[in-house]
Each structure stands twice: as C-alpha cells, then as structure tokens.
Amino acid sequence: MLSTQSPPIQTRTLDNGLTVVVQPMPWLRTAAYTLWLPAGITTELHGLSEAQLADTEFLARRDGLASLTCEMVQRGAGAYNSRELVAAEDNLGIDSGNSAATSVAGYSARMPAESLLPAIELLADVVRRPHLPGKQFEDAKLILGQELAAFQDEPTQRLMRRLRERQYGPHLGRGGYASEASLESLSMDDVRQFYTDQYHAGGSVMAVAGNFDANEIFDSIEQSLGDWKSGKRPALPSPAPIDGNEHIELPSSQTHIGFSFDSIPYGSDDYFVMRAGIGILSDGMSSRLFDRVREQRGLCYSVWASTHTIGQHGAVFGYAGTTPARAQETLDVSLREIQNLADDLEQEELSRWKVRIESGLIMEQESAGSRASSLASDQYQLGRVIPTEELEAKIESITLDQVASYFRQHGPRQFRIVTVGPEALQGGEPLA
Known part of the structure; x- marks a missing residue:
C-alpha cells in the first residue's frame, strides 16, 4: 500500500471543450504535460463516403496522414521557425515528443x-499556430519513408500490425505508418486540411503533473488555449474483426507468432479482475508464460500477453518468438496456458501480481511524465481520473475466486492468429 495520500486531482473543462486535469506533486523538481487531441489515425477516415471507406486503394493513399501532420506542426510555430523552436525548448530543458x-x-x-x-506557451504555438511550411514537406515525408522501411524490415511489427487489423477490422485496427502509395500521393494540402479539421479543443484533454501551483497552471492554460476553436470528437469506426489464422511467408530461421482474443475494455466493472489474470499469465519473469513456456520447456526466446483497449472495445494480444522447429509446440503450449488459467490458480501468483502493480503506482508518484500520461489516459477514456487510492483499493480487493470465475465464464472462445516465418501453423479453432 502507498504510505501517503496522493495530492488532490483537480479538473476543469474550458468553454471550448478542453478538459484540463492537474495534480501537483510538490516533492518533485520537475513537471510534465500530456495533451491528447482527437486527431488520431482513425480520423484519417473521418468524413469519407461509404464508397471511399470500401476502397482499399483509396484508404492506402491516406495512410500516415495523422503522423505526417504531427511531424509538420513541429516545423516552426508562432514566432519561431523550425530551428528556433527546437532551440527554445532546449534552452528551457524541455524534452518533448508527439x-x-x-x-x-x-x-x-x-x-x-x-x-x-x-x-505551455510553446505548446499552444505548436498546436494552434504551426507554420506548416511547404518547403519542408518532402523532408517530413522522407522521415515517414524511413519509418516505413524500418517497419517493413521488422517482422514483429508487421505481425502485430496485421494481427491488430484482424482483431478490430481494417478501419478500427488501422495502422499509423505511411504506405508507398501515400508517400506518393499525400500533399501539403492534405496536411493543411487534416490540421484544420482535426486540431481543436473540443473533446481534447490536457493533463499536467509535477511541482507547480494549480491555480497558476489553470490560468496559464486558460490564457494560452482557452480561446482555441472548438469542435466535435469524431466517433470511432465500428469493429469488423476477421476470424481465423493468417500466415505471412518469410524465409527465416525464426518464426514469429501473434495471437489475440476478445476481451473487455478499460473501465468495465470486471476489468481489473481480468487484468489480474493476464498479469498472472504474463507480468514478470515469474509469470506463467515466461516460466512454463520459455524457462521450463525452452520453447521460445520471448513470450508475452497484454491487454488493449480502443474506446469501448477490448482485446488481449500475445506474442511468441521461436524457431520453426518449435513453433507449433510453442503456439500449442501458450494457448493451452491461457485456456487453462482458471484450473490451478495459486494465491501466491495473485499476491505477486498485486505487489508488482502497487510498486508501479509508487514509482509513478516519482515521475511527473508517467503521472501526466495516466491522468490524460483516464480522463480521455473514462471521462474521469481514477485516484490512486481508489485504484489501489480495487487491486487489493480482487480475490483468487473472482479471477478463476471470470476466466471460466469469459475466457477466450476463439483465437485470431498471425504467423510470420517459413511455415504456417495450426491452432486457434473455436472452443466447444
């Protein structure tokens, strides 16, 4: 348990729809902010017709537009050109990213x-007053091209992107990398239009954590962002999952295995009970997948599973990396461990997971950046922040019987599987 009560979280929503969440952490010497704008990958599809949404070639020409816009808004803003903006941040000791x-x-x-x-003033310049210089557009696309090349050379990333598309469907599971088609077709006009349509205060969340006076920060954000234009947060696409297995042939001495199954999203009543079960499977070197698949059997060099949420939809994703000779057994044993989780749970496993989670909460109190990110995530996804004490109480109250009961009733009924390597594998059929 945390030894001291966390400082109070304060929340205000400005007239333009920007929600501001702050939590002072006076024992730190640092501060951090996180701003989430409803301008992500799925908004590349916002406003498209049904015919355009059904046209895979048309959609491919929009791949990476959200990422390209993120890159372009940094290339000069307000009174600063691109180099001056970087220098201004460096002079203030700011470590930023988007x-x-x-x-x-x-x-x-x-x-x-x-x-x-x-x-905060520099951030307001970047998101409100970017120069979007056309002369630097090709340089920005070059960076996206390099990221695409690195992605194509990394089989694990290719695997997990395709698995995500199969789990959620091609629209909700859309990836963030540019494509060869979009690098050819995207124009500066596309970026300017995307920025105009999607960058606004409506539905956005800004979280600030660290050593500061809360009233002073609220006043600063109101002054810098309070008169920013408003707008609506676009609805997420509906999921359209693709069942079954898929193999991507790649001559290699390794086989990469990805698997997923339907679950519940963050914010659901049973989320932390479910999360405890996945933690027993995969959190740490004492977890079941690591110990029983990797250590005891020596089947693979890496294996894990983790929870994932998009809006009101949740899933569990997993991965294993191994050799072709051991790939089928690796897949079989990994899926069996997940399917049979409820059969032999031990109190020690649950207690160990709780200690890991509480340790993470303690470490979060020593990092302004981690705390700001958590505040923004909670507010954006749930519409409120779960206080540390409430989260701690939820974790402490979970019992072994709850975990076992949940996975007996809601364990995976079917897996979606994607493999990359020399040979396809069998498995993942619907369970009786």
Whole structure:
C-alpha cells in the first residue's frame, strides 16, 4: 500500500471543450504535460463516403496522414521557425515528443518545474499556430519513408500490425505508418486540411503533473488555449474483426507468432479482475508464460500477453518468438496456458501480481511524465481520473475466486492468429 495520500486531482473543462486535469506533486523538481487531441489515425477516415471507406486503394493513399501532420506542426510555430523552436525548448530543458495513436494525437513534454509555464506557451504555438511550411514537406515525408522501411524490415511489427487489423477490422485496427502509395500521393494540402479539421479543443484533454501551483497552471492554460476553436470528437469506426489464422511467408530461421482474443475494455466493472489474470499469465519473469513456456520447456526466446483497449472495445494480444522447429509446440503450449488459467490458480501468483502493480503506482508518484500520461489516459477514456487510492483499493480487493470465475465464464472462445516465418501453423479453432 502507498504510505501517503496522493495530492488532490483537480479538473476543469474550458468553454471550448478542453478538459484540463492537474495534480501537483510538490516533492518533485520537475513537471510534465500530456495533451491528447482527437486527431488520431482513425480520423484519417473521418468524413469519407461509404464508397471511399470500401476502397482499399483509396484508404492506402491516406495512410500516415495523422503522423505526417504531427511531424509538420513541429516545423516552426508562432514566432519561431523550425530551428528556433527546437532551440527554445532546449534552452528551457524541455524534452518533448508527439505521436499519432488510434484515436488521438498526443503531445507530451517533461521539463524542470520552473520551465512549465513557458512550455505551455510553446505548446499552444505548436498546436494552434504551426507554420506548416511547404518547403519542408518532402523532408517530413522522407522521415515517414524511413519509418516505413524500418517497419517493413521488422517482422514483429508487421505481425502485430496485421494481427491488430484482424482483431478490430481494417478501419478500427488501422495502422499509423505511411504506405508507398501515400508517400506518393499525400500533399501539403492534405496536411493543411487534416490540421484544420482535426486540431481543436473540443473533446481534447490536457493533463499536467509535477511541482507547480494549480491555480497558476489553470490560468496559464486558460490564457494560452482557452480561446482555441472548438469542435466535435469524431466517433470511432465500428469493429469488423476477421476470424481465423493468417500466415505471412518469410524465409527465416525464426518464426514469429501473434495471437489475440476478445476481451473487455478499460473501465468495465470486471476489468481489473481480468487484468489480474493476464498479469498472472504474463507480468514478470515469474509469470506463467515466461516460466512454463520459455524457462521450463525452452520453447521460445520471448513470450508475452497484454491487454488493449480502443474506446469501448477490448482485446488481449500475445506474442511468441521461436524457431520453426518449435513453433507449433510453442503456439500449442501458450494457448493451452491461457485456456487453462482458471484450473490451478495459486494465491501466491495473485499476491505477486498485486505487489508488482502497487510498486508501479509508487514509482509513478516519482515521475511527473508517467503521472501526466495516466491522468490524460483516464480522463480521455473514462471521462474521469481514477485516484490512486481508489485504484489501489480495487487491486487489493480482487480475490483468487473472482479471477478463476471470470476466466471460466469469459475466457477466450476463439483465437485470431498471425504467423510470420517459413511455415504456417495450426491452432486457434473455436472452443466447444
């Protein structure tokens, strides 16, 4: 259990729809922010017609648009050109980054506490007043091309992207990388239009954690972002899962195995009970998959499973890397461990998982960046932040019987499997 009560979380929603969540952490010397805008990968599809959504070639020409926009908004903003913006952040000790995820474009930064106020002003320039310089457009596309080449050379990433598409469908499971077609077809006009349509305060969340005065931060954000235009958060596409197995042939001395199955999303009543079971399977070197598949049998060099949420949809994704000769047995044993989880649970396993989670909560209290990210995630996904004490109580209250009962009733009934390697594998058929 945490030894001290966490500082109070304060939340305000500005008139333009931007929700601001702050949590002072006065024992730190740092501060951090996370801004989530409803401008993620799936919004590349926003406003398209049914015919366009059904046209895979047309959709491929829009691949990476959200990521390309993230790249372009950093290339000068407000009173700063591209180099001056980088220098301004460096002079303040700001470590910033951004990326496009499924439903959001995320902007985050960590810095010394005294740099937080000017960091918020710089952020406002970036998201509200980017130059979007056409002269740097080809340079930005070059970076996306390099990322695409690295992705294509990494079989694990290719595997997990395709598995995600099969789990959620081609729209909800859409990946963030550009394609060869989009690198040819995307224009600066596309970026400007995407920015105009998707970058706004409506439905956005900004979380700030660290050493600061809460009222001062609220005033700063109101001044910098309070008159930003509003808008609506686009609805996520509906899932359209693809059942069964898929093999991607690749001459190799390795076989990469990905598997997934339907689950419940973060925020569901039984989420932490389910999460405890997956933790027993895969959190740490004492977990069942690591110990029983990798260590005791020596079947693979890597194996794991993790929970995933997109909006109101949840899944469990897993991976194993092995040799072709041991691939089928690796898959069989891994799926059997998941299917039989409820049969022989031990209290020690659950207790060990609780210690790991509580340890993570303690470490989060020492990191402004981690805390800001958690605040933003909770607020965006749940509409509220789960206080650390409430989360701790939920974890502590979970019993072994609850975990066993949940997985007996809601364990995987069918797996979706994608493999990359020299030979296809069998498995994942619906369970009786």
